[in-house]
Amino acid sequence: MYIEVRAINGKDLEKRGMISFYFEGKRYRFYNGKHLGLDINPNRQVTHKLKSASLEQLKFKTIEALNDGWNPENGVYNKFRKVITKGDTVEKVIESILENKLNSPISASYKNDLRYLVRNLFSYLTRAEKEAKITNLSADRLISFLYTYNTSASNYNNKRRMLSVIFNEVVDRGYLLKSPLKNTRKQKQKVTLHVIYNDDEFTKLLEYLKGYNDDLYLMALIMYGCLLRPHTEILSLCKRHFNDEYSKIILSGKENKGGGIRVVNVPKYVQEALENRIEYLSHDDTNLFSLSLKKNNVGYFNTLWDRAKKDMLSKGILKSNQTIYSIRHTSAVRIYQKCKDVSIVQKMMGHSNMSVTLTYLRSLGQMDVENLIDYIPEI
Incomplete structure (x- = not known):
């Protein structure tokens, strides 16, 4: 067991402060939070008050670790596994x-x-x-x-x-100083683009999907009109994600890839497609596609798409490089063509930062350095 953890901080700011305690008869001194895997550095503080506060934080966290079973002889304590030992396999x-x-x-x-x-x-x-x-x-x-x-x-x-x-x-977790893979390099790979649909192609696609499968048709409309991702965001939609008028979808930070709360407008054509399902959404957690409290398998839309793909290719409705995601990409390009504002596309796509959107639009051939020539300042 340990005996009283003390924070020691002299009047001289230049003199190192520390925490000190005895564990099983042996004295231990720590000057920063490395023994806890924490970035706490009292001796880097610029005022005596800040230094004291940092030492108190270090003292509190150390007591917390000791009470949780940490033995300072075993190495670094960490919240993920409580006690980390140097000899772990x-x-x-x-x-x-x-x-x-x-x-x-x-x-x-x-x-x-x-x-x-x-x-x-x-x-x-x-x-x-x-x-x-x-x-x-x-x-x-x-x-x-x-x-x-x-x-x-x-x-x-x-x-x-x-x-x-x-x-x-x-x-x-404190086992290694650096990752063994730190110096490995990526291999160059050719980017596979999801080729967008022109207006005529997209109209034919929607007509086909409407007659083929209601779920696939509704998924396509939501992806195009709301720009949600199919296999995570759309597949998981429940009654509680919609407002009372079904004019907005609200996703929490845990429910979308961007990590923040995401609110999207539901266009009229999506609301009309939802009308015949609303009466079956009896519970807040009723899923929009399974119409039960349990959502469909993560590969549900892919399975439906793959079954229809061969027929769509043979009828000329689909090109070989057009995919489910081509629907979302088509919508993004249409938005950019209308507004010419990357920040609007970023917000509607739910991208966490603009660099993703810029890469996205460049890869689809919508942005090019030649387009920026008119913005060069004149002398």
Whole structure:
């Protein structure tokens, strides 16, 4: 057990302050929050008052950790796993991080991809490597594992990104000073564009979908008119997401990719398509498409689309490079063509920052440096 944690701060601002306590008879002194994995630095403060406040914060957080079972001999304490020990194994650490990720608000498909990646990593590593300390894991072994996904640049980059997420967390938890993947590079890949529909193509597409499947038709209208994402935002729509007049959709920060509260207007043509469903939305959590309290599988719209795709291609309704997402991209381009204001497109698309929108419009051929020539200042 520990004996009284004290904050020690002399009158001289230049003299280092600290917290001090005894744990199982041994004295410990800490001058910052590194032992807790926290960015608390009392001795960098510019006034005595700020320094004292920072030391009190450090004292409080240390007491909190000690009361939670932390032993300073074991290494860094961290909120994710309470007590982190320097001897934790590769398997133990990565399983803990995976569990934390699976309990976080990320998409079901991303969770499945993470499970698959970790399972393959554990199959690739030897038993000795999995049971060794996390600090002993070789960067070369991780890189050679990544190269098993070298079938395409896209596949490699996706797996590299997911594996980096895991090992950035390893660093955040205090096991490693830097990620073993920090110096690995992305592979160059050719961007696959979702080719937009012209007015005639889009009219024919909607006519076909209306006769083919009501859910797919409504999804297309909402994606085009409200610019929501199909497999997460639209698929999860319930009665509670609409206002009483069904003229607005309100999504919380956890319910959309941008992370902030998102409010979108529902155009008249979408409201008209909703009319025959409203009477079935008896409960606030009744899903718009399943008409029950449980939403459809994440691949629901993709399955419907894939079934219709062959027929649409044969009838000339669809081109080979036009996809579900081409509907949302078409809407974004139409908005930009009307307003020529990137900030409006950003807001309506729900992009968290404008750089995403700029990249988006450039990739669709809507923005080019040649268009900016008229804005060059004259002398």
